[in-house]
Amino acid sequence: MAKRLVFGILALMALAVLLSSCQQSTTQTTAPAETSKIMIKNFAFNPQSVTIKAGTKVIWTNFDAETHALKSTFFEHTLYPGDSYSYTFNLTGTYNYYCLLHSPENGTIIVE
Numbered sequence: 001m002a003k004r005l006v007f008g009i010l011a012l013m014a015l016a017v018l019l020s021s022c023q024q025s026t027t028q029t030t031a032p033a034e035t036s037k038i039m040i041k042n043f044a045f046n047p048q049s050v051t052i053k054a055g056t057k058v059i060w061t062n063f064d065a066e067t068h069a070l071k072s073t074f075f076e077h078t079l080y081p082g083d084s085y086s087y088t089f090n091l092t093g094t095y096n097y098y099c100l101l102h103s104p105e106n107g108t109i110i111v112e
Contacts, residue, residue, distance in 0.1 A: 033055060035059055037061065038059070038060045038061070038107065040063060040064055040099075043064065044104075049107060049108040050109055050110070053111070054092055054112070057087070058088075062079040064081060068099045068105070069101050070097055071100045072095060075097075089109060092111045092112060093110075094109070094111075096108050
């Protein structure tokens with residue numbers, strides 16, 4: 001009788017372990033944020049103008065051998081050769097930016 005009881009308990013424990021491993025995960029995954037890349041090359045922003053969705057991260061990368069200094073009404077950042085800088089645009093609108101060191105360099109981000 002004791003052997004039956006022990007066997008029954010072990011069988012129930014094994015069943016519980018099997019059932020617990022079959023449960024579905026309730027963890028939700030979120031879609032990765034969208035990104036838009038802007039190259040700084042030959043003293044110009046490429047592309048010069050981009051249209052993105054709200055929540056998109058824009059990444060500027062300096063491919064020139066010279067330092068550039070991004071400036072806008074909401075950020076200012078120095079980019080040395082090979083550096084990158086990112087900013088996530090959460091609000092709709094048109095955002096102009098330029099390089100403090102090289103006046104002809106300018107660009108526009110349009111957030112829809």
